[in-house]
Structures are given as structure tokens and as C-alpha cells.
Amino acid sequence: SSQLGPDYILRPLQLSDYRAGVLEVLKDLTVVGDISEERFTEQFEFLRARQGEYFVIVIEKAATGNVVGVGTLLVERKFIHECGLVGHIEDIAVAKSEQGKRLGIKIIGALDFIGKRVGCYKNILDCSPHNEQFYVKCGYSNAGFEMTKRF
Amino acid sequence: SSQLGPDYILRPLQLSDYRAGVLEVLKDLTVVGDISEERFTEQFEFLRARQGEYFVIVIEKAATGNVVGVGTLLVERKFIHECGLVGHIEDIAVAKSEQGKRLGIKIIGALDFIGKRVGCYKNILDCSPHNEQFYVKCGYSNAGFEMTKRF
Ligand SMILES: CC(=O)N[C@@H]1[C@@H](O)[C@H](O)[C@@H](COP(=O)(O)O)O[C@@H]1O
């Protein structure tokens, strides 16, 4: 993508990203655990089969071929808003070594572009208070609380 | 469901709920707009085809056959947490005339039961600060902010 300059490539997740380190990037966000290449492939195919529902994008660093950023948009089908669509932005992560280069904002911008394009009436996401200002910079507003129950 | 007593029936959404008023209940939550029976049927079939992904439940009032409560669980597939599942609780509504009868808590309990049963590591939902205490009563904890961008 031209907006990113020549050093980074923004593109859909592909199978080879297992070896390009996408799961290592996600480890900066939260627990990932052990995922074999086989399990990754299976999950990748599951999500790919859900056309128009899951959009997983990555930023690849051109010089190394490594994945340095990742994000997902899950498009939810509702009855409200005339059977409207809502985009859920999930699992946004940028490698520690690549932070401060506005890669996060590029990922959100791309997922907003997709959400709008597929017809979502809004995109939403959950974050810690600590990350609120980053999402405000991305054009998001605080809309309330996230509530959780862990099983 | 026996927990509900004989006056109410908790069950999956069915096609006839268009006529039993499910959309009127959702109008207490937010904008629903005009949805024809044909459009409702199409969306219902779309969601039903996504087995294990969308669970829409309603509470029917036995005396009238009307829908008086509704709620949805959308099960998201992730890479994090060893390709874990997260349940998104969405579009919870109880008819104004039936509020104060603990029907909301029954809907959340049923969606938590489903989320746990299908293997989600957590259920999450977004709400206004005004509804936080209701979800605390349901066993939920505040986990941060919801951020929104409207298109
Ligand atoms: C915008 C964004 O990336 N939000 C993420 C969410 O997508 C992710 O699933 C969750 C994992 O947290 P957990 O490991 O505690 O479930 O963290 C954050 O809320």
C-alpha cells in the first residue's frame, strides 16, 4: 500500500504467515499458546471459508518478509438497523520493535475501509482505558463499557 | 425452561417469531427500521446456516404466544488463546411491560450456558454505564471501554 511507503506491505493474512511470525506478533497482545502449523492452517481455512465475515490483515516488513502487524475484522449480521452489519475490530497487534511508526493506525484504517465497503453501519472494538487515546486518534469515540465473564 | 416458571418459555428463535413480535421487542433497544417478513426469513436462514456461530434465543409469554425477550450469542473464532472462541452477547432486549421480572438475567444465563458449552474461554458484551449494574448482577465484570466509529 502506497500510504505505508516502500518498507511495509499491507495485505490479507496468508498461510505462509505462520512461518513469517504472525503468532509472535499476537503474543505482544495476549496469550497465544502452542499452535502447530497444522492447527494454524485449519483455522486459516475455516476463516477463509467464511467469505465476507472474517477479514484478517497483516503488515509485512519488506526487508525481512516478517509479519510486524496484524488485525481482524469480524462482520456481524444483525436484525436491528434493518438487518444491519456491524464490524468488530479484534486482535490488533504491532511488534514491539516496530511501534511508534503509525503501523497500528494503518491497520485500523484498512479495517475501517473494509467495514465501510461491506456496508457496516459502524465498527466497534474493546480496549483498555490505557489504549483509548490511540483509538481516538483513529477516529473512534468512547461508547460505553466492555463487560466480561471468563469461563 | 423450569427456572422460568410456567408462564414463560425460553427457546431458540423461530420463523414464526416475526409475527410473535420479536422485532417490536428489539425496538426498545434501538433502531430496527422496516423489515418485511421475507427479509426476516432470509436473515433467519442466513444465521441458521451458520451452525455453531449464531445463537438467537427468545422468551415467549405462554399466555399470549408473544415474544417478550430476545438475545444473541455470536461465537468468534480467534488465533489467540490456542485458536480460542469468544462469545459476543448482542442485542439483549426485554419488552417494557415485562421488565422487573428477571427475564433479562435468564437470557444472559442461557447465553452464558451456550458460550461455556461450545467452548468459549469468555463471553463479552458492550453496554452503557447505565446498564453496568445489571450485568454485574449477571456475573460480569468491567473489562474496559467500547470504542465506536459510525459510517
Ligand atoms: C482492539 C483490540 O485489539 N482489542 C483486543 C481484543 O480484540 C482481544 O481479543 C482481547 C484479548 O484479551 P484476552 O486475552 O484478555 O481475552 O484484547 C483486546 O480487548
Ligand SMILES: CC(=O)N[C@@H]1[C@@H](O)[C@H](O)[C@@H](COP(=O)(O)O)O[C@@H]1O
Ligand atoms: C449487551 C447488549 O445488548 N448490547 C447492545 C448491542 O448488542 C447492540 O448491538 C447495541 C445497538 O446499539 P446501536 O443501535 O447504537 O448500534 O446496543 C448495545 O450495545
